[in-house]
Amino acid sequence: MLIDFSKIFGRSKPSKDVAKERLQLVLIHDRANVSPEFLDMIKGEIIKVIQHYMEIDEGALDIQLTRTKSDDGDRVVPALIANIPIRNVRNAGK
Amino acid sequence: MGEVIVITSGKGGVGKTTTTANIGTGLALAGRKAVLIDTDIGLRNLDVVMGLENRIVYDLVDVVDGVCRVKQALIKDKRYDGLYLLPAAQTRDKSAVTPEQMINLINELKSEFDYIIIDCPAGIEQGFKNAIAGADKAIVVTTPEVSAVRDADRIVGLLEANELRNPKLLINRVRVDMVKRGDMMSIDDIIDILAIDLIGVVPDDEKIVISTNRGEPAVTDDKSLAGQAYRNVTKRLQGEDVPIMNLESEDGLIFKFKKLLGFKTT
Numbered sequence: 001m002l003i004d005f006s007k008i009f010g011r012s013k014p015s016k017d018v019a020k021e022r023l024q025l026v027l028i029h030d031r032a033n034v035s036p037e038f039l040d041m042i043k044g045e046i047i048k049v050i051q052h053y054m055e056i057d058e059g060a061l062d063i064q065l066t067r068t069k070s071d072d073g074d075r076v077v078p079a080l081i082a083n084i085p086i087r088n089v090r091n092a093g094k
Numbered sequence: 095m096g097e098v099i100v101i102t103s104g105k106g107g108v109g110k111t112t113t114t115a116n117i118g119t120g121l122a123l124a125g126r127k128a129v130l131i132d133t134d135i136g137l138r139n140l141d142v143v144m145g146l147e148n149r150i151v152y153d154l155v156d157v158v159d160g161v162c163r164v165k166q167a168l169i170k171d172k173r174y175d176g177l178y179l180l181p182a183a184q185t186r187d188k189s190a191v192t193p194e195q196m197i198n199l200i201n202e203l204k205s206e207f208d209y210i211i212i213d214c215p216a217g218i219e220q221g222f223k224n225a226i227a228g229a230d231k232a233i234v235v236t237t238p239e240v241s242a243v244r245d246a247d248r249i250v251g252l253l254e255a256n257e258l259r260n261p262k263l264l265i266n267r268v269r270v271d272m273v274k275r276g277d278m279m280s281i282d283d284i285i286d287i288l289a290i291d292l293i294g295v296v297p298d299d300e301k302i303v304i305s306t307n308r309g310e311p312a313v314t315d316d317k318s319l320a321g322q323a324y325r326n327v328t329k330r331l332q333g334e335d336v337p338i339m340n341l342e343s344e345d346g347l348i349f350k351f352k353k354l355l356g357f358k359t360t
Contacts, residue, residue: 014276019240020283026240027247027287067250067289 024064031078032065039063046082057085096207098200099331100229102253104245106216108237109266112302114213115143116313116321117233120328122177123314126208129168129178131199133225134215135190138182145309146171146179155183158195164202173310178207188220193227200228209331218252226253232261233293238268238279247288262293264327269298270341281338294327296320297341 028039043063050056062083070077101114111134118130132140135155141147152167157180164180171177183190203210214225226232232253236246246263253261265284272278281295299320305312312321313328319339326336 016238016273016276016279016283019279020287023240023243023287026244030244030248031251069289 024066028065031067039065042080046084050084052090054086054090055088057087060085096204096210098204098210098212098228098230100212100214100226100232100258101235102214102222102225102232102249103216103235103242104218104249105236105242108235108242109296109302110216110235111139111143111213112306112311113233113235113264113266113296113324114140114211115311116324117328117331118177118209118211119144119171119174119311120313120324121209121211121331122171122174123325124328124332125176126332127176127206128209128211129180129203129207131180131210131212132182133191133196133212133221135182135221136184136187137215138184140179140213141169141181142309143306144171144179144311146181147309150181153181153183154199155186155190157199158191164199174314188215188224191224193223196224197228218248222252226256226258229258232258233264234261234288234290235264235266236284236288237266238273238284243279243284243287250288250290261290263288263290264294264296265292266296267298268295268341292338293330294323295338295341296323296327297339 043061046063047056047058047061060083064081066079066081068077068079099117101110101117103110111132114130114132118128121128130140130144131154132138133154134140138153141150146169149169152162154167156162157164157167168178168180171179200210212225212229215221234246234249234253236242250261263285265281268281269278273280281292285292297319299312299318301312301315301318302320305315305318305321311324312318313324315321319341323339326339329336
């Protein structure tokens with residue numbers, strides 16, 4: 001059986017994954033022409049609103065500007081994608 | 095009416111001119127009438143890649159300035175029926191032509207040709223604006239490198255902003271061995287990032303250098319893997335449904351045998 005030594009010795013991840021991650025980060029700013037501060041502002045506001053209704057994992061909240069196909073599949077449109085892990089849903093509002 | 099396709103990339107040196115030459119020649123080989131326009135004024139190269147550098151009399155700037163008629167400036171490629179080149183001017187700069195002049199020129203050529211392929215200069219300034227002005231479709235060329243993909247992303251955004259919807263992606267110079275060991279972004283990685291449709295994947299192939307040395311596009315070489323990839327791209331442009339070439343088998347023994355024996359490899 002083959003043993004993956006790179007995993008055992010915790011070698012660094014493949015360079016193409018580094019490339020992909022770096023690209024995804026740099027493109028957020030290229031695409032929207034917005035600063036990281038601007039995204040942080042949006043992030044702060046979203047946290048505030050959502051916290052009224054549910055408990056979220058603020059540290060793991062991920063928000064980015066990306067691109068997606070439009071509904072008719074004919075165009076590429078910018079999209080704001082937020083990944084918000086929920087810890088607990090508050091029932092107070094019920 | 096002819097279809098107008100602009101070949102663009104943002105970054106220089108990723109293979110726009112090579113792609114233009116190969117797609118144009120491929121279309122001519124398939125029996126279509128195609129004209130290639132080099133819009134890289136001041137840095138023309140499509141002429142040498144096509145092997146037509148000794149036949150230039152008039153150029154793009156002469157045509158738009160009214161020095162000559164379009165037909166006088168078109169160089170007919172004697173090797174391939176229906177293939178023509180309109181070279182760029184070498185001693186002028188990109189401001190010598192306006193987008194309006196490009197649109198007028200293209201409208202004149204549209205009735206004569208099935209395909210008008212425009213080789214766009216690198217960058218996003220005047221030359222880029224001229225090149226995309228009259229285009230119906232765009233092909234964005236990139237290589238699996240961060241700089242090329244980043245620039246391709248910017249170009250996709252600019253094309254959209256200029257109403258050139260649904261650009262197609264051509265990934266050039268892919269090295270399967272490097273992708274396999276995780277040192278080069280894969281086709282899927284790049285599509286993931288750019289989120290546009292793929293029109294072709296061209297492997298890194300020495301034959302491209304050799305064919306450019308000779309001024310004969312690789313698409314005419316049956317044994318060239320890149321040539322095969324470009325033949326597939328031209329088929330897709332004509333509406334044929336051709337699967338993306340499986341590059342995995344590139345370094346396999348059976349593949350080499352097949353190539354040696356002249357079998358078609360798809």
